[in-house]
Amino acid sequence: MNRLTILISMLLLTGSMGTQAQDLKKYDKGSFIKGKDSIYYRILFPENFDATKKYPILFFLHGRGESGNDNQKQLTHGAKQFLKDDFRKQFPAIVVFPQCAESSYWANVEISTDPQGKRSFNFQKRGKPTKAMHALLGMIDNFMDKPFVDEKRVYVGGLSMGAMGTYELLRRKKKLFAAAFAICGGDHVANVQKYKEVPLWIFHGEKDDVVPVVFSTIISDQLKVLGKTPKLTLYPNANHNSWDAAFADPKLLPWLFSNQKQR
Template identity: 65%
Template sequence: MKKIVLSIFLFFSFTFLNAQDFKKYDYGSFIKRSDSIYYRILFPENFNPTQKYPIVFVLHGRGESGKDNEKQLTHGAALFLRDDVRQNFPAIVIFPQCPIESYWANVNITTNSKGKRNFSFVEGGRPTKAMHALQGMVKDFLKKPFVDKERVYVGGLSMGGMGTYELLRRQRKTFASAFAICGGDNTNNIKKYQTVPLWIFHGGKDDIVDPAFSIAIAERLKTVSDEVKFTLYPNDNHNSWDSAFAEPGLLPWLFGHRR
């Protein structure tokens, strides 16, 4: 009984600590004409606006969509708050939030009678409203004097992994490297981001987004790209982001690239 009580206490203590730490992510918004997007931003410790810092954009999954400017921190945000990460990789970290009525990527989604979702990724096409606003926000940040334009990164999970591919092809000369977790894309789009170093992750038992999407992208990239990494977690379901964000080599690899 004592162990159960202790476990519950530690769980709520950890949850409270994380909630408190997330306050270090400032609230922000980008609004320009018909574009609007809300985000949370973490500045490096002892931030000096006269210096230049790398910047990373992290795109959340469908379950974190909304207007609360909170839920997008559910996955991945704790990683960038770790003391060792903040010390070794001082960077500006941004978690934008996609409105529930939009989607990061240009993909057609249908659901069968059993509730299984099917994804049909568009080749080319116009950006979604959320992607158009995201592009405007990224370009706006690149105008800031404290952003190092040679060290701009993006990554995401699930819908955000799909959005990562989409953003890479729409702003192909912007990013130094990227990561995509349990996402997908039309393989005909690969030629538009084949020069960007990319680390792809997926769970082998994913029953939401078929790992075949990531496998196809990785295999196609290996024939044309200078640098692509692919990690398949054979026992992971859709939450392969837990394993990916726990990879000790992810951030050294990501921040180790420059344009």
């Protein structure tokens, strides 16, 4: 490869990265602060947003690797999905990406690490919400007070730690969400009873060595015991990153937004 080719390649790469960064700037920055609760978020409004109309709203919870307080990293996975022209035209929705602080965790789960660095998850049946979850609950309540949010079309989804947080949100606000999706997450099986009425699509990689796939299959199995028919998609060759495949599924978002609360 000659020097000219290398230069052209670098310019193209830089231009591509710049375009991606520019696109992500379409997510406005926001924060929710009330009492001891504080949480940063990024929010994408529909094109030609009209505050006199009502829109569906989706809350997306990131994984542990995107925790922080920069109000940027939480856009690493999934954010570009909602910037696509097809999505924005077909599903004019409000999309919110809150960010969990590194000092907290979305879900109420005890995590231990063995000498080899392998983590174990002990999901809690009850208990108070974490600091991040408490702030998230307040933030969601604040959004639900907005006149432009359609209360019949509220959705939540997440990956890894965010999927664990998704399950917890479903049980703490079991009457709020019209549908949800959870990618490579987990929950205490006893909690499933609380969100059995919410349409749910579960994704997981069968070779996941970070969050074992059994955490998803037991939730699916318990829903069947409770007389429900969950959607479960397993990827035989995927490790922990099953979110790329889940986001690439052309049926995910049409299914999600097809659900609506009957109240």
